[in-house]
Amino acid sequence: MRYYLEFEKPVQELELKIEELKRLSNGSDLKISAEIKKLEKKARELHSQTFADLTPWQKTLVARHPERPYTLDYINMMAADFVELRGDRRFSDDPALVGGFARVGQFPVLILGHQKGRGVKERISRNFGQPQPEGYRKAMRLMRLAERFKKPVITLIDTPGAYPGIGAEERGQAEAIANNLMEMSQLKVPVISVVIGEGGSGGALAIGVGDRLFMMEHSVYSVISPEGCAAILWKKDGNEIGQQEYALAAGALKLTAQDLLASKVIDEIIPEPLGGANMNPEQAAKNLAEAVTRTLEELSAKPAGKIVEERYRRLKKLGGFVAPKAV
Amino acid sequence: MAWFKRNKQALKKVKIPEGSWIKCEGCKEIVYRKEIERNLKVCPKCEYHFRIDARERINLLFDEGSFIEADEAITSGDPLSFKDSMPYKERLKFNAQKTGLNEAAVSGTAAVGGRTVSVIIMDFSFMGGSMGSAVGEKIVRAVERAIEQKTPLITVSSSGGARMQEGIFSLMQMARASAAIGRLKNSSIPYISILADPTFGGVTASFAMLGDVIIAEPRSLIGFAGPRVIEQTIKQQLPDNFQRAEFLLEHGLIDMVVHRREIKAMIGKILSHLTLPE
Numbered sequence A: 001m002r003y004y005l006e007f008e009k010p011v012q013e014l015e016l017k018i019e020e021l022k023r024l025s026n027g028s029d030l031k032i033s034a035e036i037k038k039l040e041k042k043a044r045e046l047h048s049q050t051f052a053d054l055t056p057w058q059k060t061l062v063a064r065h066p067e068r069p070y071t072l073d074y075i076n077m078m079a080a081d082f083v084e085l086r087g088d089r090r091f092s093d094d095p096a097l098v099g100g101f102a103r104v105g106q107f108p109v110l111i112l113g114h115q116k117g118r119g120v121k122e123r124i125s126r127n128f129g130q131p132q133p134e135g136y137r138k139a140m141r142l143m144r145l146a147e148r149f150k151k152p153v154i155t156l157i158d159t160p161g162a163y164p165g166i167g168a169e170e171r172g173q174a175e176a177i178a179n180n181l182m183e184m185s186q187l188k189v190p191v192i193s194v195v196i197g198e199g200g201s202g203g204a205l206a207i208g209v210g211d212r213l214f215m216m217e218h219s220v221y222s223v224i225s226p227e228g229c230a231a232i233l234w235k236k237d238g239n240e241i242g243q244q245e246y247a248l249a250a251g252a253l254k255l256t257a258q259d260l261l262a263s264k265v266i267d268e269i270i271p272e273p274l275g276g277a278n279m280n281p282e283q284a285a286k287n288l289a290e291a292v293t294r295t296l297e298e299l300s301a302k303p304a305g306k307i308v309e310e311r312y313r314r315l316k317k318l319g320g321f322v323a324p325k326a327v
Numbered sequence B: 001m002a003w004f005k006r007n008k009q010a011l012k013k014v015k016i017p018e019g020s021w022i023k024c025e026g027c028k029e030i031v032y033r034k035e036i037e038r039n040l041k042v043c044p045k046c047e048y049h050f051r052i053d054a055r056e057r058i059n060l061l062f063d064e065g066s067f068i069e070a071d072e073a074i075t076s077g078d079p080l081s082f083k084d085s086m087p088y089k090e091r092l093k094f095n096a097q098k099t100g101l102n103e104a105a106v107s108g109t110a111a112v113g114g115r116t117v118s119v120i121i122m123d124f125s126f127m128g129g130s131m132g133s134a135v136g137e138k139i140v141r142a143v144e145r146a147i148e149q150k151t152p153l154i155t156v157s158s159s160g161g162a163r164m165q166e167g168i169f170s171l172m173q174m175a176r177a178s179a180a181i182g183r184l185k186n187s188s189i190p191y192i193s194i195l196a197d198p199t200f201g202g203v204t205a206s207f208a209m210l211g212d213v214i215i216a217e218p219r220s221l222i223g224f225a226g227p228r229v230i231e232q233t234i235k236q237q238l239p240d241n242f243q244r245a246e247f248l249l250e251h252g253l254i255d256m257v258v259h260r261r262e263i264k265a266m267i268g269k270i271l272s273h274l275t276l277p278e
Helices: A006-025 A030-052 A056-063 A071-078 A119-125 A133-148 A166-170 A173-184 A201-205 A226-234 A243-253 A257-262 A281-300 A304-316 B008-013 B033-038 B054-061 B088-099 B133-149 B164-184 B227-234 B245-250 B260-273
Strands: A080-084 A097-104 A107-114 A153-159 A191-200 A212-216 A220-222 A268-270 B021-023 B030-032 B068-070 B105-112 B115-122 B153-159 B191-199 B213-216
Touching (some): A056 A243, A071 A153, A107 A281, A191 A281, A268 A281, B021 B033, B054 B115, B191 B260, B213 B245
Parallel strands (some): A191 A212
């Protein structure tokens, strides 16, 4: 049985009822079949309405849905001949960030991304998709390799954030992220980044500096999680905070794909099937592959120097500052 | 049995002028404020470097009267129309009044031993030195000035990280600042990054850790994640020296730990090495 989020409960109830009726009717009773059809239509409508009206906090929960496709799922569905390459050549291999060469449509590419795990055991071994410095250094090593062989880079973003731990600090988490930001801004091949689930702050951005930034329809991207933001704002004097505060913070942060398209931080929203990517991963992967190949057709025609220059100019536009009026 | 009772009368007699003694954050000792001020705001007992504001920093690092501020009128917009206990716009005004600054960073040009440098000085007293769009823009412009005028770049960081109130726009400043530094590194212009207490988050994870030479003040706290976040995540107590400047030095993350008094001379020395042969 699939996993339902809290606000999907009415849909779940309807779907359980339909299951029940199906079992009872055994496909023979015409009257019941008609009833089932009616209910199925109602369930679809309810589901589609629920998803059309998602609040920013509900979107955050969809973005973190445990059955949502992850980086390796997308790679399996949309890429051919994938060869995973591992290790940062300095300390270790970080399973929270994976990557390798593959083909998407007619394009040979480097594809890499954060990898959350499925099930308790894998979740722990992949550290819930929170990379150590080695993950970022591996990513950079692979991107440099892609640059040498003139392969475009596709990065898939899906992390709560870079891991906050003693070892991560000792081995330079900040430096690893900073270095990626700097080096990615100068890569001489096209870079397309797609937020597929959770875009958690610097740990997300560290593989997200590129020529185009896309977001899946129900993904989020933010400088801080709604929980973190709520804690800073309202967890004072021993106040308890919960869903209500998270919802407020999620709204204030303007973290949905729709908000970020409106403020021109991202270039495009990739549509998801009804009920989110987890309802029909194949369709989600198809939509993602379509956006990526269409964009690669455009970017591949540009000379390397122009790509780097345009990337810098694109970055320079990302500011909400108020400049002094020209005198 | 009353010999240990506190004599309230006696306690009242001792009058301490407000704020003349302060607790050192380094050694937790109570020290005389004037003595600290005479000592460049360094604790005479443990060498803890108290936070100093941008003006004091400028006086300390650059030749007298050489600093010329640039981009001082750049201020943050309010791209999210953010409001918590106070609307963000009001918070900015409040901080401007409190500090006499327009933003959490001051930038411009100055001289060190007669050599012109492009500088960015962060000020922790303005919203925790947080980096929003205005700070990001000032950094980008200062780096570009360094490239255009072929002058070394000096930054002094003291910041809690990216500014939450500008959401994703603050995050993007990390990419903008780092991309600008990347351009500088295509040339032979040196970049010296100075880290003061505290430097965290989006500032450490962008331009602050990208210096060709990185100098930290003694005992400064420097890291990516804040110590409380780490403690909550790993549910362990952190080692004593964790995220102090000396800890970073030991782990190869910075070049040196230098007393506030000696940073200016050290900058001069480093710059004398980082020049191209004639």
